[in-house]
Amino acid sequence: MKLGRVGELGAERPIAEVEGVNYDLSSVCTDIDGEFFAANGIDAVRTAITAGTLPTIDVAGLRVGAPVARPHALWCIGMNYAAHAAESGSAPPTVPIVFFKTPNTVVGPFDPIQIPPGSEKTDWEVELAVVIGRQASYLSGPDEAASYIAGYTVSNDVSERHYQLEISGGQWSKGKCCATFNPMGPWLVPADELDPSDLRLRSWVNGEARQNSSTADLIFNVPYLIWHLSQFAVLEPGDVINTGTPEGVALSGRFDYLRSGDVVEVAIEGIGRGRQMCQGSSEG
Missing domain, CATH: 3.90.850.10 (Fumarylacetoacetase-like, C-terminal domain)
Structure with missing residues (x-):
């Protein structure tokens, strides 16, 4: 699993990539930041991916922000x-x-x-x-x-x-x-x-x-x-x-x-x- 952020500067959306599939993390977190890490956000993302509850996202053409x-x-x-x-x-x-x-x-x-x-x-x-x-x-x-x-x-x-x-x-x-x-x-x-x-x-x-x-x-x-x-x-x-x-x-x-x-x-x-x-x- 890899974590990233896509979208225009100041309006990036958190995503995760697993085996070439990109998932929208907006239902799990607002962003990948200190609050996300302090709340064990990585574990929450893994749980959501395993449960199959996350929508996929097409990132083609989207700006890539800092992760x-x-x-x-x-x-x-x-x-x-x-x-x-x-x-x-x-x-x-x-x-x-x-x-x-x-x-x-x-x-x-x-x-x-x-x-x-x-x-x-x-x-x-x-x-x-x-x-x-x-x-x-x-x-x-x-x-x-x-x-x-x-x-x-x-x-x-x-x-x-x-x-x-x-x-x-x-x-x-x-x-x-x-x-x-x-x-x-x-x-x-x-x-x-x-x-x-x-x-x-x-x-x-x-x-x-x-x-x-x-x-x-x-x-x-x-x-x-x-x-x-x-x-x-x-x-x-x-x-x-x-x-x-x-x-x-x-x-x-x-x-x-x-x-x-x-x-x-x-x-x-x-x-x-x-x-x-x-x-x-x-x-x-």
Whole structure:
């Protein structure tokens, strides 16, 4: 089973896909958000599908929204793949590097990326995103983290490197929070249906391969990150954690930064693939 949302921005409808059939979840929930996860919404959806009470929906031609609505917080982990740290000119971190993106950066997986006015260093970053299913605070250890995960999706942690590194004042979020800077989806896969320990992550720009790695190369794995963050903050249902990106970004110096008209694609096996056209700030 995969969960998603379709429809125009601000009017998305929750759906579930099972073996190629899409079901309308409007009778089960109003949206896929923190309230949905806190109320064990995934179990309710499974029960309704098993009972055969859900109508199907034809999603052809419908806009695909982010699979999670209105996250309370969007946590991000920096340089969590050793090779990416190296291409950034840094040693691998000994503790997780944490920064934030504002929740309003989240858009659908096929929505355009808006290049900020005057930007010359807009970059792509495919990442495994973890969605929190219930409130987590001061967990006793990584082994406790699994029961707090609702599911997994795909994030493109779009970054403006000049803002992030050269005029940041030491805080990366300046380069992370521009409008449309977190395309997400298309699907959310429930935690008990996907093993996040060795998933292939890939990205392309204009059809040319850029990133090709595995979550097996994470420095800090998913359970460790949830435990670690819970020592410093209360994680809420619907919160999203971007777990870091592998090597192969423009910051490496091997590739050009994004320009208007470029097409970015990001994919993670078992979850899905997104495609975003880059636009100048005055376009569309």
